[in-house]
Structures are given as structure tokens and as C-alpha cells.
Amino acid sequence: xxxxxxxxxxxxxxxxxxxxxxxxxxxxxxxxxxxxxxxxxxxxxxxxxxxxxxxxxxxxxxxxxxxxxxxxxxxxxxxxxxxxxxxxxxxxxxxxxxxxxxxxxxxxxx
Amino acid sequence: xxxxxxxxxxxxxxxxxxxxxxxxxxxxxxxxxxxxxxxxxxxxxxxxxxxxxxxxxxxxxxxxxxxxxxxxxxxxxxxxxxxxxxxxxxxxxxxxxxxxxxxxxxxxxxxxxxx
Numbered sequence: 560x561x562x563x564x565x566x567x568x569x570x571x572x573x574x575x576x577x578x579x580x581x582x583x584x585x586x587x588x589x590x591x592x593x594x595x596x597x598x599x600x601x602x603x604x605x606x607x608x609x610x611x612x613x614x615x616x617x618x619x620x621x622x623x624x625x626x627x628x629x630x631x632x633x634x635x636x637x638x639x640x641x642x643x644x645x646x647x648x649x650x651x652x653x654x655x656x657x658x659x660x661x662x663x664x665x666x667x668x669x
Numbered sequence: 670x671x672x673x674x675x676x677x678x679x680x681x682x683x684x685x686x687x688x689x690x691x692x693x694x695x696x697x698x699x700x701x702x703x704x705x706x707x708x709x710x711x712x713x714x715x716x717x718x719x720x721x722x723x724x725x726x727x728x729x730x731x732x733x734x735x736x737x738x739x740x741x742x743x744x745x746x747x748x749x750x751x752x753x754x755x756x757x758x759x760x761x762x763x764x765x766x767x768x769x770x771x772x773x774x775x776x777x778x779x780x781x782x783x784x
Contacts, residue, residue, distance in 0.1 A: 601775070607772050655717065659704075662711065
């Protein structure tokens with residue numbers, strides 16, 4: 560079964576720290592998504608990438624297709640970054656549904 | 670900014686009852702999805718819908734589930750006879766294409782509680 564694994568499951572950081580969340584997947588994909596889930600439950604798309612690197616503000620997402628691995632980095636973390644960060648993939652071959660990882664719960668302490 | 674909306678935000682029902690969860694996708698989007706998240710678990714795909722028919726469905730989406738686009742704006746998920754294990758957050762999503770770059774926009778979710 561095609562799987563998406565994330566690590567760590569939980570992460571606590573001090574405000575200002577550099578944060579890395581990792582995602583690995585079992586077989587080739589067409590695209591990888593990073594999403595943010597707020598405490599109230601809503602899901603927001605942060606990045607969608609199939610190669611290389613993308614940056615938006617303090618967030619950076621990278622993907623290594625050969626290694627089947629992606630990372631989400633947050634620079635100068637802030638308490639408002641506290642949320643669950645989810646990696647999801649589309650496997651391609653005519654399938655566009657998202658397969659989700661379990662998420663990483665990030666808590667940034669002032 | 671256009672957004673996906675869902676109603677109700679919370680639905681409580683008795684086991685065996687029918688429920689209809691409603692979604693209004695972004696107006697120019699053509700591809701629609703339902704996902705669910707059981708408390709403490711990961712988000713799971715249920716079904717995708719395009720051109721008035723189901724494109725893909727998961728093993729979860731059995732005969733108790735159905736989807737419909739009854740008019741030009743709403744997209745509904747019906748559960749015919751709810752079970753306790755149907756209690757979850759249900760998310761609707763929409764996108765304007767089904768390509769390699771398939772950004773899906775999510776609604777705020779409907780929390781379904783089956784008693």
C-alpha cells in the first residue's frame with residue numbers, strides 16, 4: 560500500500576528557532592503538498608511541488624525525488640505558527656486524490 | 670478571496686439516521702472532493718467528482734454514501750444510515766483542474782457526531 564510518513568509526530572520549539580518537518584513516501588508521485596491544519600480543524604494549502612524548492616515568507620519546502628523525501632522548514636518560528644503540518648501526495652497515473660500523512664503537531668513557545 | 674463553504678459546521682444525529690452534508694465549492698471550480706478525518710487520525714480520501722459523475726472513490730465510500738451536485742453551486746455528501754464509526758470531520762475540497770498541479774482548496778469542515 561502506498562504510504563506517506565511524517566516525522567516528528569510532535570515538535571515543541573522556542574520562538575525564533577528554525578524548524579524542520581520531514582515527509583517520506585513509498586513510491587513515485589506526481590506532486591507533494593504541504594498543508595496546515597489549524598486548531599479549529601480548517602485545512603490550508605501551503606505548498607504544492609514536484610521538484611526543487613519553494614519559498615513563501617518564512618516557509619520553505621524542498622523535495623528530493625530520488626530520495627522520495629520532502630522537508631518543510633520554518634525560519635524564525637513564532638507562536639502563531641503553532642498548528643498541525645500535513646504532508647500529502649498525489650500518486651499520479653490518473654489519480655488526483657490526496658493521500659495524507661498523519662501530520663506533525665508543532666507548538667512554538669514564546 | 671473565494672473560498673469553499675460547508676454547512677452545517679456541526680451535525681449531531683442518531684445512529685441509523687440519514688445525514689446530508691453540504692458544500693459550496695469555489696464558483697469556477699470543476700473538480701470536487703470529500704475527505705474525512707476521524708478524531709486523532711489522518712485525513713482520508715472518500716470520493717472525487719467531475720462532470721456530474723464520480724471520478725474516484727475509496728474503499729470507505731460504500732453503498733451507504735452518495736454524492737450529488739443538485740444545482741450549479743452545491744455539492745452534497747449523503748450518508749444513508751449513519752453508524753457510530755461515521756463520526757468524523759468531513760472536509761469538502763475543490764480545484765479548477767485535475768492535472769499534475771492539482772491544488773485543492775478545502776472548506777472549514779463539518780463535524781459529524783453519531784450517537
